[in-house]
Amino acid sequence: MPQLPLAVRRLTDARAEKRALPRGRGPEATLAGAQQQYRRTRPAAHPGGYDCSMEPPGITRHRRPFLAPLWVGLLGAVVIGAIGWAYYRSATATVVFLARPVEKDPGAIDDPPVSPEGEARAQRLAQMFGGSGGGGRVDAIYASDDRRAQQTAAPLAERLHRAAVVFGARDTPAAAARMLREHPGGTVVVIAGGRTLPQMIHELSGATPPAAGQDEPDLIYIVSIPSFGRAHLARIRL
DSSP, X not given: OOOOOHHHHHHHHHHHHHHHSOSSOHHHHHHHHHHHHXXXXXXXXXXXXXXXXXXXXXXXXXXXXXXXXXHHHHHHHHHHHHHHHHHHHHOOEEEEEEEOOOOBOSSSXXXXXXXXXXXXXXXXXXXXXXXXXXXXXXOEEEEESSHHHHHHHHHHHHHHTOOOEEEOGGGHHHHHHHHHHHOTTOEEEEEOOTTHHHHHHHHHHSOOOOOOOSOOTTEEEXXXXXXXXXXXEEEEEO
């Protein structure tokens, strides 16, 4: 079969390609046909909107629990409440009553005993501080090492069934620290004579009491020592 001229063959091929194209014109029709073919042949879409070949992003892998803020708030409230309760329990005041020994028996000895009038006054002190009841009880009794101070404290110690803690003048700072350490928020009675009484008041309150006579058993000093803050000093005359 004789070959057609080159120009005729090109014209024939172009007509054949045009007949093979879908309806439309030129490249636009080719692109539309390709898109339709892709829609018919592509795999089904994933129910979540993703193709099977794609995985949805892991947005829920590290999701914070819904109740986490609630539990954090409750935990913070419990901690704050515990701190407040501890502060309330520790914010108590220790009250110390300080008095001089009662009247001494006339004599020339260095460490005289109490007089009969002094014994009666010591009994009144015992009745005042040793009354039965819950909140008014004395937690500890301290007495200096002189005879009159111990004899003054004896009726109160017997009434409370509690031995007095005896201390010397040199041991006053240690005795003050001990009563605050062992009886926080409690009530302590101190009977001390001579210079031991003002020294004890100074150790407890940091203040120096006004000058008073050496024999004034009816004068009682009250020192209130809070757990936080400054101590307060007051005095009353019975």
